[in-house]
Amino acid sequence: MRVAKKQFLNHFLLAIGLLLICVFSYGLVANKLGYFLDDWYIIWTYRTFGVEKFLDFFKGDRPLFSYVYMVFIPLIKDSPLNWQLFAIFTKWLSGISLWCLLRLLMPKKDLSTFAITALFLVYPGFKFHHFAVMYSQNYAILAVYFLSHIFMILAIRNPKRRCVYTILAMILQFIGIAPMELYYGLELVRPILIFLELRDDTKPLKVQLTRSFKTWLPYLLVLFGFTLFRVGFGQLYSYQLGLVNQLKSDPISTIKQLAVIVFKALVDSIFNVWVDILRQFHAAIKSGNSIVVGVSVAAGLFALLLLFYSHRTNRTTDSRITSFWLPVLGVYIILVGMIPVLIAGLDIGLAFHNNRFLLHLSVGVCILIVSLVDLIIRQGYFRLVLLALLIGISIGANFIVGNEYKKAWEAQKYFFSQLTWRVPQIRPGTVLITPEVPFETYYSGTSLTAPLNIIYSPDLNQNPIPYQMILAGSPQMKSMPELIPDQPIHRVSRAFNFQGNTSDMLVFEMPTRGCLQILSPSTNPQLYNNSRYAQLWEDLIKLSNLDRIVTNKPDAELPTRYFGSVPQRDWCYYYQKAALAEQSQQWTEIVSLYDRAKSEQLNPVSSRELLPFINAYFRTGEIKEALVLSENLLTEDGNFRFDLCRIIEDADLMNISQDREQMLKFLDELKCEGD
Numbered sequence: 001m002r003v004a005k006k007q008f009l010n011h012f013l014l015a016i017g018l019l020l021i022c023v024f025s026y027g028l029v030a031n032k033l034g035y036f037l038d039d040w041y042i043i044w045t046y047r048t049f050g051v052e053k054f055l056d057f058f059k060g061d062r063p064l065f066s067y068v069y070m071v072f073i074p075l076i077k078d079s080p081l082n083w084q085l086f087a088i089f090t091k092w093l094s095g096i097s098l099w100c101l102l103r104l105l106m107p108k109k110d111l112s113t114f115a116i117t118a119l120f121l122v123y124p125g126f127k128f129h130h131f132a133v134m135y136s137q138n139y140a141i142l143a144v145y146f147l148s149h150i151f152m153i154l155a156i157r158n159p160k161r162r163c164v165y166t167i168l169a170m171i172l173q174f175i176g177i178a179p180m181e182l183y184y185g186l187e188l189v190r191p192i193l194i195f196l197e198l199r200d201d202t203k204p205l206k207v208q209l210t211r212s213f214k215t216w217l218p219y220l221l222v223l224f225g226f227t228l229f230r231v232g233f234g235q236l237y238s239y240q241l242g243l244v245n246q247l248k249s250d251p252i253s254t255i256k257q258l259a260v261i262v263f264k265a266l267v268d269s270i271f272n273v274w275v276d277i278l279r280q281f282h283a284a285i286k287s288g289n290s291i292v293v294g295v296s297v298a299a300g301l302f303a304l305l306l307l308f309y310s311h312r313t314n315r316t317t318d319s320r321i322t323s324f325w326l327p328v329l330g331v332y333i334i335l336v337g338m339i340p341v342l343i344a345g346l347d348i349g350l351a352f353h354n355n356r357f358l359l360h361l362s363v364g365v366c367i368l369i370v371s372l373v374d375l376i377i378r379q380g381y382f383r384l385v386l387l388a389l390l391i392g393i394s395i396g397a398n399f400i401v402g403n404e405y406k407k408a409w410e411a412q413k414y415f416f417s418q419l420t421w422r423v424p425q426i427r428p429g430t431v432l433i434t435p436e437v438p439f440e441t442y443y444s445g446t447s448l449t450a451p452l453n454i455i456y457s458p459d460l461n462q463n464p465i466p467y468q469m470i471l472a473g474s475p476q477m478k479s480m481p482e483l484i485p486d487q488p489i490h491r492v493s494r495a496f497n498f499q500g501n502t503s504d505m506l507v508f509e510m511p512t513r514g515c516l517q518i519l520s521p522s523t524n525p526q527l528y529n530n531s532r533y534a535q536l537w538e539d540l541i542k543l544s545n546l547d548r549i550v551t552n553k554p555d556a557e558l559p560t561r562y563f564g565s566v567p568q569r570d571w572c573y574y575y576q577k578a579a580l581a582e583q584s585q586q587w588t589e590i591v592s593l594y595d596r597a598k599s600e601q602l603n604p605v606s607s608r609e610l611l612p613f614i615n616a617y618f619r620t621g622e623i624k625e626a627l628v629l630s631e632n633l634l635t636e637d638g639n640f641r642f643d644l645c646r647i648i649e650d651a652d653l654m655n656i657s658q659d660r661e662q663m664l665k666f667l668d669e670l671k672c673e674g675d
Contacts, residue, residue: 010309014114015096017306018121022092024299025122025395026129029402030084034409034562035450036442039133042069043078043562044450045495048460057495065179068137080132080562087132090139095121097146098363104153105193112326114310115370115387118303123362124397125273127355130405138180138359145176145183149193156197156215166218173222181230183360185339187223189332191216258342265338265348266331269358269365276350277397284400295399300392307384326371333364352441408442415439416451416558417567418516421576423506425550426456428466431489431505433540435473435533438512445471446493455556468498472540473533483539507544514606515572518579519544524642551584571602571609578612590616607633608640615647 035043045057051070058066076082095117102113128135148169155165177184195212284292341348341357348357358365370387377383415437426432432452437443448469457466468491470476481487487502509517519541528537558566574597581589594613604610610633617626633640 014306014310015099017302017309018095018099018118019092021118021299021303021306021391021395022088022095022121024295024302025398026084026088026091026402028295028399029130029406030088031081032406032409033084033130033132033402034080034413034564035083035133035447036131036405036408037134037444037447039083039131040443040447040450041494041496042073042133044454046073047078047454049495053495061494062180068141068179072137072140076136078561083132083136084130087129087136087139090136090143091121091129094139094143094146097143097150101146101150101153104150105196111307111311111384112370112374115307115373115391116366118306118391119366119370119387119394120362122391122394122398123273123358123366124277124394124401125269125350125355125358125365126362127352127401128359129398130402135359138182141176141179142183142360144172145186148172148176149190152190152194152219153197156194170218170222173219174226177223178226181340182357183337183340184223184226185336186333186360186363187219188336188339189329190219192329192332261342261347262335262338265361266334268349269334269361270368272350273358273365277393280397280400281393289400289403292396292400296392296396299395300388303391303395304384304388307388311380311384324375327368327375330364330366330368330371333367334361335364337361337364405442408439411439412443412448412451413558413563414567414572415510415516416455416563418572418576419508420455420556420558421573422516422518422580423549424555424580425553426467426506427504427548427550428457429500429504430466430548431468431470431500431502432508433470433472433505434508434510435531435536435540436471437510440471440474445469445474445476449493449496449498451562454562455558458559463497464499465496468500472536483536483543485543502543504545504548505540505543506546506548507540511606515575515609517608518546518549520546522646524640526642527640546583549580549583551580571597571605574602575604575609575612578616582612582615585619587616587619591620591622611640611643611647614644618647 042057045053051074054066054069054073055063058064058069072086076086098120099113099117102116103110106113148171151165151169151172155162155169158165173187177187191212194215195208198208198212198215200208281292281296284290337360338348338357346357347354348361349355350358369390373383373386377386437448446469448471449465449467452467452469453460453465460466468489470480472480479491481489481502483502485503489498489500489502491498507519509519511517521542521544523541523544525534525538525541528534531537560566574593578590578593581587581593590612594616610629614626614629614633617623617629630644633644
């Protein structure tokens with residue numbers, strides 16, 4: 001009894017240690033993050049229509065996945081912090097399930113099973129963790145899937161309860177593979193585990209294989225049944241069986257291409273991921289972010305403590321899966337894990353949108369790495385240090401990634417803050433469109449449509465939605481009409497639909513450095529000649545309609561429930577208010593705004609932001625101040641000569657007698673004629 005209590009206490013402490021590893025890896029920035037990509041419009045769907053709408057949300061995508069969301073969304077609701085914490089919790093649950101499974105399979109390898117689990121929890125190749133709404137539920141499904149294997153092993157070992165355990169294992173198996181199919185390929189690991197569990201060297205191999213197949217048969221029926229459903233009702237899914245069609249049309253080329261993808265995925269997931277970490281650390285340290293070293297060292301020392309604690313009772317004999325076969329099993333898990341991704345015709349690797357498929361492959365990768373360390377390094381304490389180093393730098397790399405998410409969230413929040421300063425309210429049926437935004441790695445036009453409507457239409461509860469965000473440099477444009485006036489726009493995105501017109505669009509630019517720009521049809525398209533979207537900018541600028549802005553209503557507000565504290569008033573606040581006042585020709589208000597900005601010692605981020613103030617000074621007759629600002633603008637950036645010419649010509653400044661000589665001289669320098 002005392003031994004059992006001591007073992008329980010040891011396992012409990014190690015389980016808490018795994019939770020703290022997750023917190024180290026993902027929790028340091030959890031309270032500074034919001035929603036990204038699909039998370040935004042998942043939460044928007046729940047807020048607008050309620051949980052029942054997820055049946056429509058996943059129709060034509062992954063219809064069974066809707067039931068998973070219908071379970072978890074009402075529990076966590078729409079708090080960004082709660083979702084980040086829930087993602088950490090479910091990640092830990094998936095690790096605990098894996099650890100329990102590994103301990104069943106390798107009961108005498110305490111150190112190896114713990115090290116594999118710890119490395120799995122922080123595997124740095126997978127960088128989608130902070131998409132918390134999506135991946136917290138993926139983790140939960142993965143935990144259930146591991147649990148299916150646990151009950152399968154228990155069914156083999158407990159003949160009296162075999163029927164109950166087998167049924168439970170089959171139910172959990174279906175839950176693990178059906179909603180999202182990501183773990184479908186891992187089903188080919190199940191018969192290997194069954195064979196290893198039933199292995200009896202005293203009996204002929206044929207007898208062992210026959211017995212293993214009979215034990216596998218119930219799970220094979222579940223796998224076969226779901227496969228028939230998936231193929232027979234393929235029209236319900238967005239991911240089609242692209243590989244099958246490619247093999248039919250060009251089998252040799254497809255097989256060659258497949259071999260390249262598989263080899264690259266192996267190299268990326270096993271080797272290049274660590275090279276990528278070194279690049280991340282070098283870039284972080286070079287930019288002055290030395291805290292990542294501290295995080296890595298602290299995490300590594302903590303991991304070393306846990307590994308040492310686990311190592312105290314480590315026993316390395318009497319295991320069904322020997323150290324020699326573990327690396328082979330690891331590679332096998334990686335290869336079969338690729339199957340659903342390859343069938344869909346998708347790539348696997350470290351590139352951002354492809355690294356999401358490394359989640360389930362990381363099980364095999366971590367088994368491979370830990371087992372190789374175990375085989376190659378015989379000195380126990382050196383082995384502990386190396387494993388702790390891998391875990392520590394993985395946590396440091398995840399901390400770097402977390403800060404990238406944080407920057408993207410802050411950039412998106414700052415964008416919407418500026419939008420509310422510049423655009424108090426928007427007429428329904430308006431499209432906000434731009435070729436690109438600096439933070440689009442973590443967002444899409446579809447996902448940004450969610451906060452746009454939440455901010456400007458907080459009480460929305462029905463279709464059609466009033467506002468649509470389009471990133472014109474993305475695949476969204478494939479469903480857009482030709483960029484000419486008066487073309488109807490009808491867009492359907494999951495549970496939402498929008499109806500608008502190309503004549504009802506607001507074109508904007510969100511520069512990497514500087515303030516948000518709401519463009520008018522008179523904006524000089526030559527400003528974008530060096531952009532890869534130069535022609536697209538020219539087409540869009542002509543369609544920008546500033547009349548879509550409602551200027552006589554209070555500013556829309558960013559809901560603190562989602563955005564937390566909003567950015568303080570800075571230079572861009574005064575610039576946006578000046579641009580809004582310019583639209584209403586409130587010239588004295590603009591001059592007042594500039595005076596207030598100067599009194600707070602705020603300066604333009606970009607010389608372009610001086611234009612509304614120059615215009616106001618000209619309009620109010622303060623020519624000297626206007627000329628000083630104009631010369632500053634031209635000194636910094638001569639591309640705005642066109643805009644200055646337009647301001648002066650529109651203001652009819654030649655009728656102003658004061659400072660006429662200076663004006664003539666300035667106009668001569670500008671060479672406005674012919675612009």
